[in-house]
Amino acid sequence: MNKIDLQNTLLSKSQFIRGLQCHKSLYLHRHHPELRDEVSSAQQALFQSGQNVGEFARELFPEGIIIQYEGVPLSEQIENTAAAISGEVDTIYEAAFCYDGVFIKADILHRGRHGWELYEVKSSAGVKDIHLRDVALQYHVLTGAGLPVSKVALVHINNRYIRNGAVELKKLFTISDFTKTVAQYREEIISEISRQKQMLCGGMPAIDIGEHCTNPYDCDFMGYCWQHIPLDSIFDISGRFAQRFDLYRQGIVRLADVPDDVLSKPQRQQKRATLEKRNFISARGIKRFLDSLHYPLCFLDFECVSFPIPPYDGLRPYQHIPYQYSLHILERDGAALQHFEYLAEGTADHRQSLLEKLLRDIPPQACVLAYNAAYEIGRLKDLAAWYPAQSKKIEAVISSIRDLAEPFRGRAVYYYQMNGSYSIKSVLPALVPEMSYDALDISDGNMAMQAFLQMMVSSNLQEKQRLKKALLDYCRLDSLGMVKIYETLKK
Ligand code: SF4
Structure with a gap:
């Protein structure tokens, strides 16, 4: 040969x-x-x-x-x-x-x-x-x-x-x-x-889409094989829904054709909202959430990176390390919005300097809002374990955290454009259409992590500056987006 x-x-x-x-x-x-x-x-x-x-x-x-x-x-x-x-x-x-x-x-x-x-x-x-x-x-x-x-x-x-x-x-x-x-x-x-x-040696095998498209890996031909799936399909139903492919194989593809009795309550709500282009809003649910908050209000978002080989002491493989945060603060109702941020630069261990600035930036007695707060709480707990001398202050921040995703997760607010998801990437454009990640160079956490890693090692000053700006813009939009979501809830 x-x-x-x-x-x-x-x-x-x-x-x-x-x-x-x-x-x-x-x-x-x-x-x-x-x-x-x-x-x-x-x-x-x-x-x-x-x-x-x-x-x-x-x-x-x-x-x-x-x-x-x-x-x-x-x-x-x-x-x-x-x-x-x-x-x-x-x-x-x-x-x-x-x-x-x-x-x-x-x-x-x-x-x-x-x-x-x-x-x-x-x-x-x-x-x-x-x-x-x-x-x-x-x-x-x-x-x-x-x-x-x-x-x-x-x-x-x-x-x-x-x-x-x-x-x-x-x-x-x-x-x-x-x-x-x-x-x-x-x-x-x-x-x-x-x-x-x-x-x-033969022609293309006649294999339809199925569970195998994502197991064990996400197939990279899904754009081609899944192109016959219409908008608002059975695959847009959020949450656990084991019968998806059973129904698909019976020829049920459109959301409109999915029988209600196989759907959970939130899934039925999603179906109705999508088909009728309707929003569901519980004023009582929103009030209950807003009543649990107090000024000064902080809107906090972390960006994190992880490595299979821990770069610093005290770290496990793949442990998430915060390298950036954006923090918007409303001191009181009607006050001017303040903004604080941190972005690590270089390859040195930056965890302590990030923590010290964060503890300085968050005012005493603040109520801290995070979106899907379990993630921010997890990172703060890690910081407390790495720097026990600061653990009391960190614990105080943790106990003040409220989850801005709560009204959306609990379906007190559901906009049909959210497509069954309560992630901030779905909620923000639904509630505040003028705010979008589309115009940014970085539009998701993975891209941000890649940009950060590139920025850490790049020796090109111009490139470093470009990446730094893109990272700051992205993280700022996350916490500013939270402010806008909060303001919309108040309305
Ligand atoms: S998307 Fe990939 S796994 Fe699914 S049917 Fe097509 S080629 Fe097979």
Whole structure:
């Protein structure tokens, strides 16, 4: 097989995993990649963090050699791997193999006493079923290619690890041995490879949308496959609704056709509001909420970042670290609105300076409003644990917090434009149509996190300034939006 053929006809590991989720997804990926959805900022972040973890985990088995792959033909990667194996090398990163029409790259191969040990690195905090099929496929290819494999293991993040000083790799990562488990998947893997190869030689498989579109991953062809779903459909119903796809398969797609008796009370309200373009407002519910507030009123919003590898002491993997807040304050009814904000800059640990400024900015005896307040409360509790000397002041802030989402979550206020959601991104444009995230460079928390990470490492001053402004604008709109929602409730 020449180099070009090898590249074009093989199944890669990621393609096999894609095919396991849905044959149509694999078909589209191979034959119609132009139909793929744009990569979201959240997916991009996930991919980047996975790469970083993979590179970090190599230090568990240091001084290995890497099989270069950027711009290197697959056949050459396989030859280079074979040369490394027959040499004196004990550890190989990205070792390349091909067997049964499947090409794989092993994250870490280590020469053990009884054979080669395979370590597949995952950036997740636990092991999922799909990970087992992933290593089972690799085991099939490695052994089929003639490599004696004595161990198959998954290396994943231990989310109970708390950093204290330099990162301790053996505590940060958990190594789970699945040598015995992979054998159980052998028959399934062999027949699935054959089914996928056969499928790719035919036309597009007739697979309809279903639960598999988001399990185990969000498919990136949903824009194409879901285009027949109309606005105001059964898939817009919020909350738990297990029968969604059962009804879809019975031909019920439009919201108007969903029988009331399968819906909960809030879902029936959503259906009625949408179909009749009607808003539901309980003056009593709003009054009860407003009566629980007092001046000075603070409107607080945090933006946070998380890392699989904790960057500072006291942090667990993936623990959320506030890097920014925006705080609007109304001292009393009719007073001018004041604004305070904080945005971390540089890569140094900024948690203490953020906390100190926040405690200075929030006036004594204030009532603090947050939207979906459990999140802000969680971050404040973290800050109290990191800085116990400030815990009393932080506890006082926590006990003053009221949740501005409450009237919407409890359906005291429901606008049909909210489409069943009470997130601020749905509530704000419904209540205050002139306020929108559309004009901003950053329009959601994931984009903000990406921009912050970029700003931290960028050496281009102009770019840094641009990102800083975009981050400040975004966070300011969140807390200002809360003020506008509060004012609308008062009306
Ligand atoms: S959107 Fe659903 S049906 Fe379409 S390719 Fe993806 S998983 Fe398959």
